[in-house]
Amino acid sequence: MNYEAVIGLEIHVQLNCSTKMFCDCPNIPGDEPNQNTCPICLWMPGALPQFSQEALEKATLVCLALNCEIQKQSAFDQKVYYYPDLPKGFQLSQAHRPLAKNGWMDIVGEDGNQKKLRIHHIHMEEDVAKLVHEIEGRTPISLVDFNRAGSPLVEIVSEPDMRTPYDAMEFLRRLRTQIRYTGSSEGSMEQGTLRVDANISIRQRGSNELNTKVEVKNMNSIRNVGDAIAYEIKRQTECLKTGEPILLHTRLWDPEKHITTAMRGKFEGPCVPDPSVPHIIISDKWLCHMKSLLPEMPNQKTQRFIKQYGLVHEEAAFMTSERDISEYFEVVVSKKASARTSAHWIATQLLPILKDRNQKIKENPVTPERFAQLLLMLEHDEINTNSAKEVLIRLFDSDRTPEEIVEKFGFKQISDTSEISDLVEKVIADNPSAVANYRKGHEKALGFLIGQAMQASQGKANPKRIQEILMEKLN
Template sequence: MNKNCLSAQVEKLEIENFCMFESIIGLEIHVELKTKSKMFCGCAADFFGKEPNSHCCPVCLGLPGALPVPNKKAIEWCVMLGMALDCQIPEFSKFDRKNYFYPDLPKGYQISQYDQPLCINGKLKITLPDGKEKIIKIRRVHLEEDTGKLLHAEINGKKSTLIDFNRSGVPLVEIVTEPDIRSSEEARIFLKKLHQIIRYLSISDADMEKGSMRLEPNISLREIKNQKSPASPSEAGRAKIKIDEELPKYKVEVKNINSFAFAKKAIDFEIKRQSELLSKGETPQQETRGWNEKQQMTTSQRSKEEAHDYRYFPEPDIPPICWNKETLNKLRKNLPPLPDNIIKKLIKTYKLSLYDSTIIADNSAVADYFEKCVSLAKNIPAKTIANWLINKKIDIKNLSPDNLVKKIAQSQQDSGITDDELYKIIRNIIQNYPKAVSDYKSGKESALMFLVGMVMREVKNSSLADKIKLIIKEQLS
């Protein structure tokens, strides 16, 4: 009886183990470049909000006889993004035709890149919430053209579909990651960082609402098999490695998501949906799904059987791209500093904390502004300028660095003490009252008030109380 009960428990455990899954997530991201002209013709690429079919020519309308001439800037920008993502830039690359029929695709094929993209084998390091770093590998970054836009409307009481070709031929970069992402949060962090890099490079507005950045997560689940009575530890180790390498036999693609939040929700929904299916012993279907924000769920759009055979072949109208090292080196030299470099610089040169540096480096304009302020300010520590920028919501577009520096100096004069002096006093107090410090660290809020009081006794300016409190907190964290 007892024995039976135990074995039942063991069996139950095994079933539970069997039903553990980890998510395997890869991302495909489309980004519209903000070049002046379109990818293969001279039409203006800036189509948003323009009168329908006002930015068109024989080329982007796919008229008979029209030929594509590639946009050099778009190619360079795609390569620069590849470089920022640590990709290799193969010396040879080419465009291919992706053949399929859809009314928004005027030529019956999209000019894209198939087996020899501009950039391959890159990586992006992201920082997870627990502070750990993780590398997400980039499979490829390639260039293609956007399609026209379909508008479903009722015209004279008749359901009609209208086509606007203003977007047709706008340069589009596609970034494809390896399936290295394991959670919706990792996906969100990756996407935010990618978005930031694109903005740093000034190659796209990457405006999600305008559709200039579109997300497509691929999600599948893999069983995590715990070692079930391994014959020997080494054998179990081997078995586990083998399972880890294997990707699931199916993949669900969620198409055209236009917000980081939706992407996260779609991934979480899929993880739940697929794990329920797998737990029942079913294999989820290989398919394309869409995110329905209203219903908070993904819905099936196209199954594997309906998958296209795109009949890719080299685009005969465009000669292949052959890079020489000099041109690539020049492009590499022209790369602006990237967020990670800026953060490092802020920490090293200005002694800012990782936290402050990350916030300031979030936007390259803010980072530039910060550095300008520091260079202008004589007696104001960089930390103080950073604090103002972070805490006081400075409108950097309407307040010049010079004026901000003056404003900070004025406020310090009003308080009768410079930040440098204030920090010195605070550090002294912290050193002199170790008991209060340890009390605070073990959770006694009143100890903080005690320390603030001790500083106030020396500073004698009650308007600084909040600031002192903040600095002490920061110093003790």
């Protein structure tokens, strides 16, 4: 029988607000345990929640970036469950009246066709405390760190429109880019600021029914999500074939063993309207203002880069894949470096070095000004490509300008005709057999001779000039 998977995602995004959602405590979960707490986030008797305007703004930007309709009125509910990570026996979340509904994102599917994936809704909620279980020692103890309790989150609930692990991964990549562009969140699965749960069910291809779904948690990269979904599809398909029933439950992805294991029955606590946090009523004026704060998003920016800078689509898409990259690129280009050279060098030289150094473009010690100067020297034939790469590496560990480094390390390109002429004549004299081969029509021999000349110049000669002079002398 021919099966297909039905996949929906629930994505928690930690907003990078300065305070928690319902109090003024710093939103820095990683600080010394229980340092960032107050009577409100510890929910001491008599405390009442405040509400962070910043959280509402950042959440709204995320919703707008994902093409959602912001609801004129939304409200918080109490999601009731009892666990030590919840200081008040419920989590404040928007179960009945979410902030935004009906979003979507386009992805290009595996078959190369564009596919619209819908978002059911996005709601705000608070994060819970962190539990540390110390099981070693005579008496196992559980410690609670309330630093994270009350951190602002949004939860994005997709429609079950995805059919393959690839769909889910593309959706997440696009979603992550959009969210990062808004500046509302770091959106990192590795660091836990983006957490993804996947709901997967299996049905006969062509059918419309929604079968019992299984929830999978604990993936800490987009690749993990793809792998976990692929595993789950395989597992459930086997179940169907052997007639084993599929039960509603939650499974944990094991990134070491590449399998999912059953964790618990899926628990849905009741959600009761909260009487203490006021309803959120959004005016047209405020919404207009928020829309005006939304930056130029990747799709528009890609189109603009193609038009304004003459990049090809692939280059433009890469330069806009992260807001920081696009902004770096634009500064470099504004310093008169050629757009395509800039795009090429950012993609093939700068970013790989940063990756090796485990740095983000924001932490890049090579300012766009210095990077542009380097590219200009390259374009003006003052240095050759090899030297430029060497200079770039040195720029990372020095505050000097590219000119100073070129000067200091003697990277200046030799373009002087007589100097190159001398080099070429020496190479011709030293390599009679290669010269003979070239004259017999072996084109490869020319490359060898150019290489010899470059070597003789310690990589500083202008290879184009070498070739010209070499050919002149040989013909």
